[in-house]
Amino acid sequence: MKRSTHAVRAAALAGTVALVLTACSGTDDAGTDTDTGTGGGETSASGQPLTIGTLLPVTGSLAFLGPPEIAGVDLAEQEINEAGGVLGADVEIIHADSSDAENAEVATQSVTDLLSQDVAVVIGAAASSVTLNVVDDITGAEVVQISPANTSTQLSGYDPYYFRTAPSDVLQGRALGNLLAQDGHATVGFLVFNDDYGITLRDQAKEAYEAAGGTVVYGNAGQEFDPASDDVIASVVTAALATNPDALVVISFDQTKLLVPALAAAGFDTSKLYFVDGNLADYSADFEAGLLEGSKGTLPGANAAGEFRERLLEVDPDLTDFAYSAESYDAVILSALAAVRGGATDGPTIQQNLAAVSGAEGGTECAGFAECADLLESGEEIDYEAVSGAGPFNEDNDPSAALIGIYQFGPDNKYTWVSEVPGEL
Structure with a gap:
């Protein structure tokens, strides 16, 4: 079993990393197959494409963070769909504005809109204070929330459906x-x-x-x-x-x-x-x-440089800041891989498989959606090599290591x- 060679991830994996959740099989209350073992199929068990919403700042005091985060999401969507999508269907992204804590009503309305469109995952918010205003609505609907930029220690272990690809403060x-x-x-x-x-x-x-x-x-x-x-x-x-x-x-x-x-x-x-x-x-x-x-x-996070920056600029040539672009990209890739591992695109299945595909349970090191999805479909466990340099999710659903x-x-x-x-x- 090949292990990660990245210095930060190696340190994280060498230490004691608690398992966030273990894989299991079963049926939810609606009778939907929620098999969370490795190996997907041509179509999802729910018959629905993976729909991901974003809750990122287009307006407000953190609007400068919006373009790189949105570009990271869009780049991941592009790569996943070019590789054949998730369980035979293209990923669908729905963008929504989070604004900031001084305009709390914007994020509240955006969350209402996203949930009405049956998203399985929400990527965002950027500000911890915005997340704290809406996280209960998102996770209470059994929708996974993954923030690429929340750093508040108050959010560590907040809810089983809340994750982040950025490290705490x-x-x-x-x-x-x-x-x-x-x-x-x-x-x-x-x-x-x-x-x-x-x-x-x-x-x-x-x-x-x-x-x-x-x-x-x-x-x-x-x-x-x-x-x-x-x-x-x-x-x-x-x-x-x-x-x-x-x-x-x-x-x-x-x-x-x-x-x-x-x-x-x-x-x-x-x-x-x-x-x-x-x-x-x-x-x-x-x-x-x-x-x-x-x-x-x-x-x-790691410096968005080289080939990754070039790919981001192909998505948005006007980018001048690149903060949290890698963490946003990783959040989408991890969500897609969790759906592949679990064989379904609903929130509970993704929640149950996120830790495993991040490398928390060990596995073969892989980079990018296509390589990792191929391994999963062949029955292997994976250790996704995050572009941001983040380590596997720990017991608080935080990255266990970061740059x-x-x-x-x-x-x-x-x-x-x-x-x-x-x-x-």
């Missing part, structure tokens, strides 16, 4: 905290909005940074700012700079476009800024050239990949 926080220490900053401040995402990521980074000997001088508990108020920007900047930090971590979304110019105007060296996945973006059209030169950021990318901004205020840090849970 534990890994990104560790990487960020260690990066701050390695860059020689003795004191650091956090400009963090009062949101579950911001607070949990701050807490994880703070823990790792302080463990390495650093001191957090601003942005501790109780010093978060209201994400809905632009009026607080000046007071937050003044309070943070009064503590004379060596570096500042900005954990926010759209507020970043107000915070950075305010910090520069107050005399702070903006090359000492650090960003996270929620605001690591192309700012070439937003800031004066050179404003962010030298600043850094972290982003979960955290380190990026740096150039004089054009665009970020480029510098290195990556492996981590495991």
Whole structure:
């Protein structure tokens, strides 16, 4: 049995990885065959094509994440259908907008629409706060939800039908905290909005940074700012700079476009800024050239480069950001492989087989839908080699291992990949 040779996945598989679910055979209440053993057939047991909905940001403060995530989904759909589809039928994708937490009604309506169209899987949302508003509706309908970008620790093990291909903030926080220490900053401040995402990521980074000997001088508990108020920007900047930090971590979304110019105007060296996945973006059209030169950021997942990036650009030639594109691609491929393994395209069958096709039960290493589906149809167990570098799902339906990318901004205020840090849970 061939094992994964990727360093991160090898580390994850070598450790103790709990099985999320075991394969079984049976019949559901409606009498539908839910055989979850390996080996598919020419048609699904339900007689229905695999229908996947997306709940990704087209509007709102995270709209910059939408294009790469949607491109990842569309690329996976294209490859699956070119390989003959799932159980003899083409995969069908239905796109819907998640917007953001400040426009919660958008995601709520999108979920209602998707469920009315009998989707078996929902890919999304990007924001953890959006997911927390709708996850019960999705999973309560026995529809699988797989987020390519949720990182909140609150979502680990949330529901048997909830999965994610992005790692929790534990890994990104560790990487960020260690990066701050390695860059020689003795004191650091956090400009963090009062949101579950911001607070949990701050807490994880703070823990790792302080463990390495650093001191957090601003942005501790109780010093978060209201994400809905632009009026607080000046007071937050003044309070943070009064503590004379060596570096500042900005954990926010759209507020970043107000915070950075305010910090520069107050005399702070903006090359000492650090960003996270929620605001690591192309700012070439937003800031004066050179404003962010030298600043850094972290982003979960492998760098979307080489052949994979070229294929994404064939799907969407206008892409400028590639964040979470690989995780979105992986989510669709895993869903399709789970349907093949279980022999049906309904939510419960996919839920029962996701862990197995991710490699949680061992199997032959394979890449891409066609190769992995062929192995499944020949009766073999598989270990899908995730493009994102994520390890098999653990007992909390989180990736058991992942890569955290380190990026740096150039004089054009665009970020480029510098290195990556492996981590495991």
